[in-house]
Amino acid sequence: MIPASTVPRLIGSVAYSPNVVTVWEGMRAYFTGTDTPIDFVLFSNYGRLVDALIGGTVDLAWNTNLAYVRTLLQTKGACRALASRDTDVVFQSVFVSRAGTGFDGLEAVRGRRLALGSRDSAQAAILPLQYLHEAGIGDDDVTLMRIDSDVGKHGDTGRSELDALRAVLDDRADAAAIGVNTWQAITRGEIMTGAIESFWMSPEYSHCTFTALPALSTEWAEAWLADLFAMDWENPDHRAILELEGLRRWVPPNLDGYGSLIAAVAEQGIPDRW
């Protein structure tokens, strides 16, 4: 049992939506009632957040998959992933086109116009290109339309993906690559039936994860994780936070799920800091 501490650990997160404040105020309130209190600080972009983690300004970073991989590379593998959302360990990228185009796989985009999300979005730019490359489709085999609507936030706002979808609807692009969360959001109620359809879904990979450096004691981290995993969807107070952050429960990270992104970052020469 960790004795109650009067000094909360500091968690860094990126302000990608107004609701982030509500989420972290809720998290802080929840952990105030535990032996592992936290406070939080918000950053405008993931580059700053990773810098703050490595610089010791924050104890933990709520990282995207790209931010985790960058931290991993900059710390030469010393950082640790601690926990993810249940939705993070089954993330996918989705290729979509107008309904009725007959696209039936990645090969269909050869020679076509493909809209991608922000260039630092793993789900809507980096990994889709990686999947194309693995399928033997090079950058010169498609006309790429990069929509950098929210660079710095690693696609978290979803804005660039919505812009990519608009490009498809407006016939400025033949296909778009988006994250499965955006795909699920736009297809609620099956309203996109007859307008947009998916023609390829990627294997599952890992997305966001709490990241710590070795300076954070294992004992504290384990106690904090026990408190984190105790958040309960059936508890209305917890649920309000979980719902806003897009999960039903916190889970251990799936480290294997970062392999495809690590390979993509290396192959595409993604810089350490963005």
Add this chain to the structure above:
Amino acid sequence: MVNHGLVLDLIDRLGRIPAGSTVTLDVMSGTADAGEIADNIDMIATWCRASGNALVESRHDAVVVRHGRSPDTLAGLHPDQVPGTRLWMYTNFDCNLHCDYCCVSSSPQADRRALGADRVARLAEEAEPAGVRQLILTGGEPFLLPDIDELVASCTAHLPTTLLTNGMLFRGARLERLRRMDRERLTLQISLDSATPEQHDAHRGPHSWERAVAGIGLALDEGFDVKVAATLPAEQTHEVAPFKAFLGTLGIRPENQVIRAVAHQGAAHDGIELTVESLIPEVTITADGVWWHPVSATDASQFVRREIFPLADAIADVRRRFVRHREAADRAADWFPCS
């Protein structure tokens, strides 16, 4: 043809605002075709239902969507305040007194407008299945009715019941009617405004205080649970310690002492202003129909509907209107932030 891009616009805009805030989305999007606009609205409504966002208003040219579900207005209330938990019935409007602040202008000259034994019995029967937990009979002065004991019996047979009275008529046949009432299921709520006669009599008439106090004593002696309710100008409602001490000497328990402010309704020339926007409803039935609240049962602006039955429908109607008012107030708050 439906414009799917509207959903993309909506998701984008919702992502930029905090949960609980609203966005107004133009659904015409360059078209004047009424069918196309209706299709756009249908699509937005379908998406909102499926995505857990709330379509709170639909106009001919735009929709208002709340980020996330609308707060459950009823769940936010104390269980006792949920409309329909208590059912008020005006048995009659005539009264032996002519109080100058009566919220429904009762007096000896007022028409009786009796609800009647049949309707009271049916209301009592339908009440519990409709979620009502307490029945409250009021007037006018209910003891003017020759069948008040039957009305009360039909209520106490189903639910705990409170009967409001001025306590001044417990004599002769009326006393016998009182004695026939179920002491286990009935609470008598007797009106008394002050610890001494002056204030009470000034509003209710000479010697009314003395008779009300006597009525309280009689009801207690008869073994009834007795509440005492005072109606005071709002500025006096915090200066009640001497009055409460007096009620204690009469044997009225603290939890049975009710202090309420004069409302600007009925015969009252002034008092607190109560509107459907500011008043949590308490479903109230009169001979004329269903009203928002017992304090405003003659205020046309607070008339809900003529159809009393089925009672469950009447309660549902009041709840729907209440939720609508609260949502409108929330939207107004969105538009007019105070800081």
